[in-house]
Every structure is written in C-alpha cells, then in structure tokens.
Amino acid sequence: MMKVLMLIISVLFMNYSFANSVIDEARMNYNKAVHDKDLCKRMINELEKSKEKSPVYLAYLGGFQTIWANHVFNPISKLQSFKEGKNKIEQAISKEPDNIELRFIRFSVQKNAPHFLGYRNNIIEDRNFIIKNRDDVSPEVVQKNIEILIK
Numbered sequence: 001m002m003k004v005l006m007l008i009i010s011v012l013f014m015n016y017s018f019a020n021s022v023i024d025e026a027r028m029n030y031n032k033a034v035h036d037k038d039l040c041k042r043m044i045n046e047l048e049k050s051k052e053k054s055p056v057y058l059a060y061l062g063g064f065q066t067i068w069a070n071h072v073f074n075p076i077s078k079l080q081s082f083k084e085g086k087n088k089i090e091q092a093i094s095k096e097p098d099n100i101e102l103r104f105i106r107f108s109v110q111k112n113a114p115h116f117l118g119y120r121n122n123i124i125e126d127r128n129f130i131i132k133n134r135d136d137v138s139p140e141v142v143q144k145n146i147e148i149l150i151k
Contacts, residue, residue: 022050026060027141031148033064037071040064055092055102062088063105086119100133101142108149
C-alpha cells in the first residue's frame, strides 16, 4: 500500500513539475519568440499538449499564436493564427481580469498588433493597470518582460 501511495505522489509531483517548467519556459521565451520561428512553434506545441488549462497557460498560448502570425507567409493563416490567439487571451482575461501577467500579455500583443486588425481597445487601460500593479508580480522574468515592454 505504501509503495502505491508513493507512486501516486511521485506521478502527481512529476505532472506538477512539468506544468511549472512549461509555464516557466513560456515566460522566459515569450519575448524571444518574436525573432525565433522555431522557438515560437515549439512553445505553441508544448502549451497545446500540456494538460494544464489555467488562464495563464491559455494567455501564453494565445500570445504565442499571435506571435506565430508574424512567422507565417499566407495572409489567411496569419489572420487565423492571430484571431485564435486573441480569443484565447480574451478568454483568459475574462476568467482572471485582475491578473497582471494576463494583462501584460494582452498589452504586449495590442501594442505590437497592426492597426488594421482593430485589436487595440485596452492599451491604455492595461498599461495603467500594469504600471500600478507591477510590483505585485512574483516571477522575476515577468517583471523583466514588463520593464522591457513599458519602456
């Protein structure tokens, strides 16, 4: 019985550890994916296969999908990837509207999205919210990403 219990605990810990490593990797690679097509695709694949479906995962997946639109050539694929990512980001924020990290992701996408896509409605609101609350972000890499974006 004790061996079964230990096995269950170790499997749960491995899943938790994998989940954290995927989100930590997404945080570290978010800014890099703009210039690295292979990295962007790998992050999308890792996030899609993850069992975790929290708003943070959903927002990063959406963020990488909007970035992926920069890497594809076909205009229809570009628009489809961007819309899919945008919808995931908005879905995540609807679940946790006061999450600074989610608002950072949306702000980064809206700030860099072409005007004709019409996805710029929350830039001022998100920027002010992020500036006001950025000291409350715990992962250091997210704080650094925010500092880079706000400049």
